[in-house]
Structure formats: structure tokens, C-alpha cells
Amino acid sequence: MAEPMYWQIAQALRQEIDSGELRPGAKLPTELELRERYNASRNTIRDAVKWLASRALIETRPGQGTFVVERLAPFITILSADAETGLGGGEGNAALSEIIAIGLTPAADPPDVGIKRADRVLAEQLSVDEGAQLVSRYQPRYIDGIPWSMQTSFYPMNLVTKGADRLLEAADIPEGVIAYLKEQLGLVQVGYRDWILVRLPTEAEAMFFRLPDDGRVSVVVICRTGYSDGPDGPVPFRVTMSIFPADRNQFVITSAHHPPEADG
Amino acid sequence: MAEPMYWQIAQALRQEIDSGELRPGAKLPTELELRERYNASRNTIRDAVKWLASRALIETRPGQGTFVVERLAPFITILSADAETGLGGGEGNAALSEIIAIGLTPAADPPDVGIKRADRVLAEQLSVDEGAQLVSRYQPRYIDGIPWSMQTSFYPMNLVTKGADRLLEAADIPEGVIAYLKEQLGLVQVGYRDWILVRLPTEAEAMFFRLPDDGRVSVVVICRTGYSDGPDGPVPFRVTMSIFPADRNQFVITSAHHPPEADG
DNA sequence: GCAAATTTGTTCGTATGTATT
DNA sequence: CAATACATACGAACAAATTTG
Numbered sequence: 001m002a003e004p005m006y007w008q009i010a011q012a013l014r015q016e017i018d019s020g021e022l023r024p025g026a027k028l029p030t031e032l033e034l035r036e037r038y039n040a041s042r043n044t045i046r047d048a049v050k051w052l053a054s055r056a057l058i059e060t061r062p063g064q065g066t067f068v069v070e071r072l073a074p075f076i077t078i079l080s081a082d083a084e085t086g087l088g089g090g091e092g093n094a095a096l097s098e099i100i101a102i103g104l105t106p107a108a109d110p111p112d113v114g115i116k117r118a119d120r121v122l123a124e125q126l127s128v129d130e131g132a133q134l135v136s137r138y139q140p141r142y143i144d145g146i147p148w149s150m151q152t153s154f155y156p157m158n159l160v161t162k163g164a165d166r167l168l169e170a171a172d173i174p175e176g177v178i179a180y181l182k183e184q185l186g187l188v189q190v191g192y193r194d195w196i197l198v199r200l201p202t203e204a205e206a207m208f209f210r211l212p213d214d215g216r217v218s219v220v221v222i223c224r225t226g227y228s229d230g231p232d233g234p235v236p237f238r239v240t241m242s243i244f245p246a247d248r249n250q251f252v253i254t255s256a257h258h259p260p261e262a263d264g
Numbered sequence: 265m266a267e268p269m270y271w272q273i274a275q276a277l278r279q280e281i282d283s284g285e286l287r288p289g290a291k292l293p294t295e296l297e298l299r300e301r302y303n304a305s306r307n308t309i310r311d312a313v314k315w316l317a318s319r320a321l322i323e324t325r326p327g328q329g330t331f332v333v334e335r336l337a338p339f340i341t342i343l344s345a346d347a348e349t350g351l352g353g354g355e356g357n358a359a360l361s362e363i364i365a366i367g368l369t370p371a372a373d374p375p376d377v378g379i380k381r382a383d384r385v386l387a388e389q390l391s392v393d394e395g396a397q398l399v400s401r402y403q404p405r406y407i408d409g410i411p412w413s414m415q416t417s418f419y420p421m422n423l424v425t426k427g428a429d430r431l432l433e434a435a436d437i438p439e440g441v442i443a444y445l446k447e448q449l450g451l452v453q454v455g456y457r458d459w460i461l462v463r464l465p466t467e468a469e470a471m472f473f474r475l476p477d478d479g480r481v482s483v484v485v486i487c488r489t490g491y492s493d494g495p496d497g498p499v500p501f502r503v504t505m506s507i508f509p510a511d512r513n514q515f516v517i518t519s520a521h522h523p524p525e526a527d528g
Numbered sequence: 529g530c531a532a533a534t535t536t537g538t539t540c541g542t543a544t545g546t547a548t549t
Numbered sequence: 550c551a552a553t554a555c556a557t558a559c560g561a562a563c564a565a566a567t568t569t570g
Contacts, residue, residue, distance in 0.1 A: 004538055030554060041540050046555085054318060055464055055479035062555045063548030074461070080519065194517040197338070198462055198484060198510035200319060215319035218482055218510065220462060246462035246482065246510075253458040253517060255344065268557060294535060305559045310536085326536045327567030 006047035009038050013048065017057055017068055028058060028066040056216050056247070072248040075104075075143060079194060079222070080253040104143050112138040113170045115157075122154055125225045125239045133157040135167050137177075140208060147209045150243040153177065159185065159237065177238070178226070187228050187237060195223040198246060209245045218246040270311035273302050277312065281321055281332055292322060292330040320480050320511070336512040339368075339407060343458060343486070344517040368407050376402040377434045379421075386418055389489050389503045397421040399431050401441075404472060411473045414507040417441065423449065423501065441502070442490070451492050451501060459487040462510060473509045482510040 016022045029037065034045045049066055052058045060066045114136045123130040138152040155177075160167050164184050173180050181187040201211055201219045211217045222242045227234035280286045293301065298309045313330055316322045324330045378400045387394040402416040419441075424431050428448050437444050445451040465475055465483045475481045486506045491498035 006538075032554085043541085044539060047538080049555095051478075060555065061548085062546065063553075065554065079517070192519050194519075195514065196460070196517070197514040198482060214315075216479060218462060250459065250461040253343070253460070255456050255458075270557075296535085307560085308558060311557080313536095324536065325567085326565065327534075329535065 005038075005040055006044050006051060009034070009040065009045065009048035010051040012038075013052060014057060017052075022068050024068050024070040026068045027064075028068070030065060054214065054216055059212070074248050074250045075148065076250050076252055077244070078253075079251050080255065106141065106143050106148070107145075108139045108141045108172065110139075110170060110172055113168055114138070116154070118154075122239060125223070126154065126156055126236050128156055135160060137167070139172075148244070148249075150205060150208060151240060153238055153240040155238055159187075181237070189226045189237075190229050191234060192224050192226045195225075196251075197221050197223075201243075201245075205243055211245060220244045220246050220249060220251075222251075269302075269304055270308050270315060273298070273304065273309065273312035274315040276302075277316060278321060281316075286332050288332050288334040290332045291328075292332070294329060318478065318480055323476070338512050338514045339412065340514050340516055341508070342518075343515050344519065370405065370407050370412070371409075372403045372405045372436065374403075374434060374436055377432055378402070380418070382418075386503060389487070390418065390420055390500050392420055399424060401431070403436075412508070412513075414469060414472060415504060416506075417502055417504040419502055423451075445501070453490045453501075454493050455498060456488050456490045459489075460515075461485050461487075465507075465509075469507055475509060484508045484510050484513060484515075486515075 013022075013028070022028065028034070028049075031042050031045050031049070034040075034048075035042050038045065038048075049058065049060065053060060053066075056069055058066055059069050116134050116136045118126065118128055118130055118132045118134050120130055122128075122134065123132065126132075126134070128134075133156075135155045135157060136152055137155075138150070140147065141149045141151060155164075155167055159181065162185055164181055166173055166180060166184075167177070175183075178189050182189075198218050198220055200215050201209065201217070205211070205219055206213070206217075209217075209219075220243070222244070224238075224240045224242070225236050226238040226240070228237050229235070277286075277292070286292065292298070292313075295306050295309050295313070298304075298312075299306050302309065302312075313322065313324065317324060317330075320333060322330050323333050380398050380400045382390065382392055382394055382396045382398050384394055386392075386398065387396065390396075390398070392398075397420075399419045399421060400416055401419075402414070404411065405413045405415060419428075419431055423445065426449055428445055430437055430444060430448075431441070439447075442453050446453075462482050462484055464479050465473065465481070469475070469483055470477070473481075473483075484507070486508070488502075488504045488506070489500050490502040490504070492501050493499070
């Protein structure tokens with residue numbers, strides 16, 4: 001027995017889960033019962049349980065027991081532009097993306113509006129000086145009441161001084177900011193760049209999404225920079241950072257012609 | 265003291281890491297030293313260390329000690345088509361994506377070629393019957409000798425019977441399969457759909473990428489379906505699944521006109 | 529190359545605290 | 550309030566990996 005005992009116990013339990021003997025939502029035997037079944041100490045059983053819990057196969061609930069996790073049906077978000085319907089995958093309300101909503105009702109809290117100085121990354125993305133004033137608009141988003149994404153958009157302050165006053169109002173812009181800026185300033189988004197990365201959630205993100213306290217669920221960060229046409233080429237005018245829990249979100253991007261029946 | 269001791273110790277150590285007192289690569293005090301410093305038992309110290317290790321802030325090396333992790337500079341992969349240079353972001357050799365390579369040398373092992381029956385997902389993606397014969401071509405990819413991605417492409421068998429014999433050869437197709445299929449069969453990729461998700465690595469993936477044994481590093485799965493023009497609209501002819509470790513890979517997608525200086 | 533010292537990994541036992549039913 | 554179940558914390562011993570002498 002080259003492998004440690006807790007590992008072997010974990011594999012045995014995993015096999016029960018994989019085989020369907022223990023179905024999602026099912027309660028595992030208590031630590032004391034497992035202690036007897038595998039003839040190991042309670043600490044060893046706990047090590048086995050932790051091995052499975054850190055891989056998101058089971059979860060422990062103090063006072064209740066240990067349960068096989070129930071996989072959430074993933075939300076699928078369309079990131080791409082449909083060439084026919086326009087740029088930016090449904091930037092109507094959701095600035096970044098549109099969900100495949102079949103009987104699901106997306107919602108958003110009114111935005112928190114603030115003024116922020118550009119850090120190095122934002123300054124580079126928006127082609128402004130580091131420390132330049134930006135308008136930030138933060139919105140938590142929900143699907144069927146479940147926290148879905150945290151979205152923050154940043155705009156150079158000169159858009160406000162040029163007349164886009166509503167950027168500073170802490171109220172939703174129902175037609176979408178892209179449409180508002182077009183109407184108000186004639187600013188047209190001619191393209192965008194998405195930058196995707198995966199990292200561990202901050203404490204605030206873990207709290208909002210109700211992620212487990214350990215670091216087993218990452219978040220996907222999608223940072224979209226929108227461009228308008230300028231005299232010397234494209235000029236960035238908005239950066240949107242959207243945060244999604246990685247365990248229940250997937251993304252689809254289409255390029256050029258694609259078939260309408262597009263899901264997995 | 266509402267918070268447990270191991271948590272407080274973990275926070276104290278995290279603060280030392282965040283403040284730069286403990287720099288990346290630095291060795292933490294040994295468990296015995298921490299035991300004295302915090303006046304706790306070794307098991308409690310170990311719980312604190314585990315808390316930090318599960319969040320990828322530190323790593324333990326048996327026989328050596330505990331060290332602050334050194335962040336790898338992320339590889340950035342371009343997923344999008346540049347409208348001018350053609351479809352599919354440099355599908356020359358790499359089927360899916362091109363890396364921003366500044367002095368980096370990408371490489372790939374010769375492909376493993378196999379025949380596989382389509383499972384439900386592949387059958388749907390490729391619009392073939394479940395169980396239909398597919399050619400699979402698997403290639404591990406490296407950057408500067410470091411495992412970078414695992415890439416598997418699936419093609420309907422009828423491409424072979426129509427004349428694309430080299431799909432069955434266990435040899436690289438240097439000009440790229442897209443170019444080969446165009447030359448050989450006149451098959452043109454007119455678009456594609458990328459499907460992105462994050463999940464825990466399989467055992468084989470963890471081994472190939474040398475990921476830590478615990479489940480703290482996820483992988484990003486990018487599933488690209490390529491389409492050609494058919495009499496009744498686009499027809500899928502290839503599915504490529506690429507696996508990347510989430511801790512050292514980022515992705516960029518551009519849409520429409522975008523500025524040339526595009527990185528973060 | 530080997531033996532000793534160092535350091536983390538595994539396993540046991542025990543006691544007490546906290547959350548839920 | 551009592552019972553149940555997981556969480557925290559202590560102590561101890563031995564094993565395995567690595568470095569050092």
C-alpha cells in the first residue's frame with residue numbers, strides 16, 4: 001500500500017460517487033460511520049473527506065453531514081457579435097454579454113456610480129494618463145435571483161464633460177450605455193477586445209456569489225475594451241470588467257457566419 | 265476571538281506575503297518555528313499552512329520547507345480572427361490559437377492519431393450520428409519546453425474517404441490542417457464557434473501540466489467548431505478541444521476593427 | 529555513496545466547541 | 550434542552566523526502 005490510507009478511502013468514496021451509488025445531493029455516512037467502515041481514525045476519515053471536498057465532489061455542512069455536490073446547470077453567455085444583429089453580443093442592458101435565457105429572468109441592481117483614478121492597467125486600456133479621472137459604474141447581476149455576475153464599467157471623464165451626463169446618474173440606462181453614447185455624442189463602437197483570465201475570487205466576490213470559503217471555486221474575469229473611430233484610428237472609450245463564478249458559467253464566441261442552432 | 269486560531273495565523277502570514285515582507289520564492293519558517301512563534305500546536309500550524317496553500321499563496325515541498333509561490337508570467341493566446349489576415353487567429357500550425365511570442369519558441373509533439381466513435385457532445389457539434397467514426401488527432405504543445413496545452417481535433421471520417429488521407433498520418437501537417445483541407449478538398453472554413461469553460465483537470469491533465477496534486481489549479485477548455493459552406497448553410501467539419509492550465513494562460517479576442525497595439 | 533539531520537506527510541488518540549435538528 | 554455531526558485544537562509517534570556533512 002504505497003498510497004496513504006486517506007487517499008485510498010477518498011478513492012473508494014469517489015468511486016461510489018462516479019458510479020452513481022452516491023447520487024448528487026446524497027448524504028455520505030457520518031465520520032463515525034466511515035471510521036468504522038474503513039477501520040481508520042476520525043482524523044484520517046476527515047483527511048479523505050477534505051481530499052474530496054477540495055475537488056468539489058462533496059461538501060460538508062456542520063451539524064448536518066457530508067453531501068455529494070449537485071452540479072448547477074451552467075449559464076451560457078454569448079460573448080460575440082452576431083454580424084447581422086450588430087456589434088457586441090446584446091449590449092442592450094448587459095454591457096458585456098447576453099445569456100441564453102429560456103425561462104430565466106435576468107435582473108440587475110441599480111448601478112453604484114463613482115469616480116476613480118485610473119490605475120496602470122486601466123490607463124493603458126483606455127489610452128489615458130495614469131491617475132486620470134474615470135467614471136465607474138458597478139452593477140451586480142442576477143439570474144432568477146441567483147448572483148450571476150459583478151460588472152464594472154469605466155469611462156473617461158471627458159465623455160461626461162462632452163454631454164453624457166447620465167453616466168454620472170446612479171440609475172440604470174435601459175437602452176444600454178452604447179446606445180446612449182451613440183445618441184448623445186454620436187460615439188459609435190466599431191470594435192472591442194475581450195481579455196479573459198481565471199483567478200481566485202476576492203473576499204467581496206466570494207461573499208457576493210456565496211462561494212465556499214476555501215479557494216476551490218475560481219472566477220472568470222472578462223475585460224472588454226470598446227473602441228470608437230477616431231481621426232488616427234480606433235480610440236478606446238470604455239472598459240468593462242465582468243466577474244463570473246467559474247463553476248456555473250460557460251461562454252460562447254462565434255466568428256463570421258455561424259449556424260443559428262448554436263448550443264452545447 | 266471569534267475566528268479560529270489557524271485562520272488568524274493564516275491571516276498573519278498572508279499579511280506578511282501581501283506586504284512583501286515574504287517575497288515570492290521566499291521560504292517560510294518551519295512548522296516548528298511557527299509553532300513557537302504563534303504558541304500553537306503543530307497541527308494548528310499545519311491547518312494555517314493548508315489554508316494558504318489551498319489558495320495558491322504558498323506551496324509546501326516535503327523535506328525542504330514551505331515557500332511563497334512565484335507567479336508565472338501568463339501566456340496570452342489570441343483566439344480571434346484578424347479580419348485582414350484571415351479566419352481563425354493563426355491556424356497555421358496551432359489549429360486553435362496563436363501565442364504572443366516574444367522570444368518564446370512554441371513546439372508540439374507529433375500527433376497521436378486515432379479513430380473514435382462520436383459521443384453525444386461531439387455528434388451534436390459535428391452534426392453526425394452518435395457513434396459515427398471520427399478521426400482524432402491529439403497534440404501536446406509546449407512553449408520553451410514547458411507544457412502549454414493539450415489539443416485534440418476531431419474530423420468526420422468522410423473527409424478521409426473524400427481524399428484527405430494525411431489526416432490519418434501520425435505526422436504534423438506543417439501548413440495547418442485548415443490549409444491542407446482547402447488545398448486537398450477545396451474545403452474552406454467560413455466561420456467557427458468557440459465554447460469556453462473552466463473545470464478541474466483530469467488526472468492525465470494534471471500529470472502532463474505538472475499541476476499540484478490538490479485541486480487548486482483548474483484548466484480552461486476551449487472547444488472550437490469550424491464550419492464550411494454547404495448547400496443548406498454552414499456545415500461543421502472539425503471540433504478542436506484545447507486544454508490550458510488556468511493559472512498561467514490568458515486569452516484575448518478581438519472583434520471588428522481593433523488597434524494594433526493590443527495587449528495588457 | 530552513505531549516514532545524519534532537517535522538514536514536511538501520515539496516522540493515531542483525545543477533548544472541546546459550534547451548528548443543526 | 551438534548552442529540553447529532555462537523556470544526557477546532559492539543560499531543561505524540563513514525564514515515565518519507567531532501568539536504569548536509
